[in-house]
Amino acid sequence: MEHTEDLGRRVTIRQRLGHRFWPTLVWGIAALLLALLIVQVPVAFSWANLSQVMRQASFTGLMAVGVTFVVMAGRLDLSIGSLLAMSAIIAVDVTNAHGPLAGIAAAILTGAASGIVTGFLVGVMRLNSLVVTLGMLSLLQGLSLVYTGGKNLLILDETGAFAVLGRGSALGVPVPVLLLLVATLVAAVVLRRSVFGRRVVAVGGGEETARFSGIRPQSVVFACYVVSGLMTGLAAAVFASRVMAARSDSGSGLELVVLSGVILGGVSLAGGRGGVVGAIIGILILALLQNVLLILGFPYYTQWLFIWVIIIGAVWVDLATKRKKLFV
Amino acid sequence: MTLANIPSTDAPSGAVRWGPLLARFAPLAFLLLLMIVFTILQPRFLDSSNLLNVMRQISITGLISLGMTFVILTGGIDLSVGSLLALSGIAAAFVAKGFNPDPMAAGDTLPWFLSALAAVAVGTVGGVTQGMMITRLQVPPFVVTLGGLSIFRGLTLWLSSGAPISGFSKAYRWWGSGTALSVPVPVILFLTVALICHFTLRYTRYGRTIYAVGGNLEAARLCGLNVRAVQLSAYVIVGALAGLAGFILSARLNAAEAVAGTGYELTVIAAVIIGGTSLFGGAGSIGGTVIGALLIGVLVNGLVLNNVSSYVQQIIIGAIIIFAVAFDRVFKARSG
Numbered sequence: 032m033e034h035t036e037d038l039g040r041r042v043t044i045r046q047r048l049g050h051r052f053w054p055t056l057v058w059g060i061a062a063l064l065l066a067l068l069i070v071q072v073p074v075a076f077s078w079a080n081l082s083q084v085m086r087q088a089s090f091t092g093l094m095a096v097g098v099t100f101v102v103m104a105g106r107l108d109l110s111i112g113s114l115l116a117m118s119a120i121i122a123v124d125v126t127n128a129h130g131p132l133a134g135i136a137a138a139i140l141t142g143a144a145s146g147i148v149t150g151f152l153v154g155v156m157r158l159n160s161l162v163v164t165l166g167m168l169s170l171l172q173g174l175s176l177v178y179t180g181g182k183n184l185l186i187l188d189e190t191g192a193f194a195v196l197g198r199g200s201a202l203g204v205p206v207p208v209l210l211l212l213v214a215t216l217v218a219a220v221v222l223r224r225s226v227f228g229r230r231v232v233a234v235g236g237g238e239e240t241a242r243f244s245g246i247r248p249q250s251v252v253f254a255c256y257v258v259s260g261l262m263t264g265l266a267a268a269v270f271a272s273r274v275m276a277a278r279s280d281s282g283s284g285l286e287l288v289v290l291s292g293v294i295l296g297g298v299s300l301a302g303g304r305g306g307v308v309g310a311i312i313g314i315l316i317l318a319l320l321q322n323v324l325l326i327l328g329f330p331y332y333t334q335w336l337f338i339w340v341i342i343i344g345a346v347w348v349d350l351a352t353k354r355k356k357l358f359v
Numbered sequence: 360m361t362l363a364n365i366p367s368t369d370a371p372s373g374a375v376r377w378g379p380l381l382a383r384f385a386p387l388a389f390l391l392l393l394m395i396v397f398t399i400l401q402p403r404f405l406d407s408s409n410l411l412n413v414m415r416q417i418s419i420t421g422l423i424s425l426g427m428t429f430v431i432l433t434g435g436i437d438l439s440v441g442s443l444l445a446l447s448g449i450a451a452a453f454v455a456k457g458f459n460p461d462p463m464a465a466g467d468t469l470p471w472f473l474s475a476l477a478a479v480a481v482g483t484v485g486g487v488t489q490g491m492m493i494t495r496l497q498v499p500p501f502v503v504t505l506g507g508l509s510i511f512r513g514l515t516l517w518l519s520s521g522a523p524i525s526g527f528s529k530a531y532r533w534w535g536s537g538t539a540l541s542v543p544v545p546v547i548l549f550l551t552v553a554l555i556c557h558f559t560l561r562y563t564r565y566g567r568t569i570y571a572v573g574g575n576l577e578a579a580r581l582c583g584l585n586v587r588a589v590q591l592s593a594y595v596i597v598g599a600l601a602g603l604a605g606f607i608l609s610a611r612l613n614a615a616e617a618v619a620g621t622g623y624e625l626t627v628i629a630a631v632i633i634g635g636t637s638l639f640g641g642a643g644s645i646g647g648t649v650i651g652a653l654l655i656g657v658l659v660n661g662l663v664l665n666n667v668s669s670y671v672q673q674i675i676i677g678a679i680i681i682f683a684v685a686f687d688r689v690f691k692a693r694s695g
Contacts, residue, residue: 107501158684159638161436161501165625166684170677176670287505300499332513339506347496359497359587 068323075323082205088318089207090115090266090273092311094289095296096211096218097262099310100255102293103222104248105235105302106153106160108256111263111289113171114145115282118267120175123184123277131193138271139264145171146260147253154252168286175279186275197272207269211311214262218307231255235302292317295342297349385686386634386650390657397661404664411543417630417656418545419444419611420623421649422604424630425549425556426597428648431631432560433573433593434640435493435500439507440601440627441620443485445515447478447605452524452615455531471531471610478606479599485511486598490591508624515617525614535610545607552600557645569593573640629676630655633683655679 118141126134153160199206222228233241296313298305324334397404454477457468492503560566571579572589609615634651636643
């Protein structure tokens with residue numbers, strides 16, 4: 032009581048902000064660091080570099096658009112890296128034989144096929160998504176190895192129409208980035224405004240409750256995996272076009288990159304929270320972060336050290352804000 | 360609606376419930392089936408030298424699987440074990456060389472038991488760090504250990520500068536390639552630790568708390584169990600065992616490599632799941648994990664003996680994992 036009288040009506044900043052204190056602090060520090068970076072490494076923020084970064088990030092971005100549906104429904108998909116390889120391989124072979132349009136279609140169909148299988152196992156048979164998609168990862172990698180015999184597959188006509196997908200630009204914007212923008216918009220609208228999208232969020236938020244509302248989680252989860260497969264197939268076509276080649280370890284480890292970006296972007300692994308736009312922002316931040324660290328001279332593995340510290344920190348702060356306690 | 364009208368989903372009392380019974384012995388049955396099939400295809404399979412080979416192959420990942428059993432029993436997961444193994448191996452090698460950066464100098468500066476201690480210590484510290492983040496910060500185990508996978512691997516690459524450290528003393532190497540009574544040392548270690556873990560899980564109070572926390576976290580908490588400590592302990596155990604495995608592997612190869620253990624988490628988790636431990640926690644056993652590890656080892660060994668390409672092997676292993684989970688779900692009739 033004396034204490035209050037002594038202080039009068041002085042209110043601390045911490046009290047003012049309340050439970051928003053920690054996120055505000057973190058955002059403040061992040062903004063400060065960003066300003067520091069812009070001053071120290073201006074080359075990273077040049078249009079040339081940024082458009083390169085975005086072009087690079089666009090196929091992880093495309094994969095992220097698909098994976099976001101799966102994660103919003105409360106599941107995981109660790110097979111997307113190997114699926115990228117398999118679809119890219121098919122894209123290259125089919126393009127060499129039947130032209131670019133057939134190649135792109137084949138890639139998307141391969142992705143869809145894998146999505147159907149995974150969707151059946153996880154959605155309909157209700158198996159654990161972590162283990163099933165780990166198994167699919169192994170399976171798809173094996174299939175890629177058998178198909179290619181361990182060799183590189185090359186596109187025969189590098190200057191042909193196929194190159195437009197990965198290497199072209201329209202109105203100064205790289206084609207992959209345009210694709211990503213369109214995909215993000217469509218996906219965001221579907222997730223937020225369509226019946227299907229609402230069902231996905233419902234299933235992720237609480238499966239039993241969703242079932243009592245008349246939603247069939249099996250069908251919804253199945254559809255999410257098909258979407259994820261389709262998007263990965265498209266990403267594979269873009270990848271193959273960019274690199275003009277494919278091999279069985281293309282995209283190896285990409286599932287981690289994509290999931291990292293999605294988590295950073297605020298999509299909750301438990302399902303039901305977050306959105307496509309957030310996920311893509313996470314992917315872009317991740318790509319920019321990697322790029323800046325690269326320019327600053329940090330080797331690959333140190334980049335990932337920083338990145339993961341940031342991701343874990345971000346998840347922690349996000350959870351701490353929701354439960355209003357730093358430590359449990 | 361009275362109680363009498365609610366249809367019963369249980370089998371009529373007195374009838375044998377085939378589903379769970381089948382599920383419990385399925386891993387063992389499959390193992391025996393596989394062994395019979397492979398012996399028919401290649402009688403060499405049953406040679407004692409080949410069987411010992413199988414045991415030796417599964418010992419390293421088997422050790423980690425024992426620890427992973429504890430983690431999955433509490434309802435968690437650890438994806439960082441492969442990277443932690445590599446980090447521990449590098450730590451052991453560093454100690455052996457007396458922190459002397461010259462990796463080509465043969466022989467050790469410090470005795471093997473300090474190396475072993477260093478490896479287990481590094482593994483334990485890794486496990487504690489991840490466990491603390493999971494229990495105190497409540498960050499999902501998937502996120503934390505996925506981060507651990509990258510972070511530990513990064514540390515390994517950084518410390519070793521990407522180059523393997525090789526050339527250890529005979530005493531060091533004995534732990535990986537030596538034999539005692541013509542049984543490979545790693546196998547003895549694996550079986551010993553398996554026995555200790557089995558005993559701990561089944562006959563100690565601590566073991567019961569593991570099952571309790573995994574079976575129903577809230578109920579365990581309300582019973583007064585220190586849920587956070589139990590969860591943390593599981594990650595400490597798997598970390599320590601990953602450290603031990605790292606030491607053994609470096610002894611076996613006579614080199615600590617920065618790329619060691621890549622992809623091990625798949626084999627480790629598969630062994631635990633195939634052995635019947637449920638991913639939801641609360642059900643499973645060490646015996647099951649051992650059988651699961653044996654099953655994978657026998658499968659790979661048999662495929663190699665029959666000249667199946669390693670590419671096809673990957674397909675088969677992936678399919679087996681999926682099949683194992685499907686089998687678990689179909690026959691255990693667990694809901695949700």
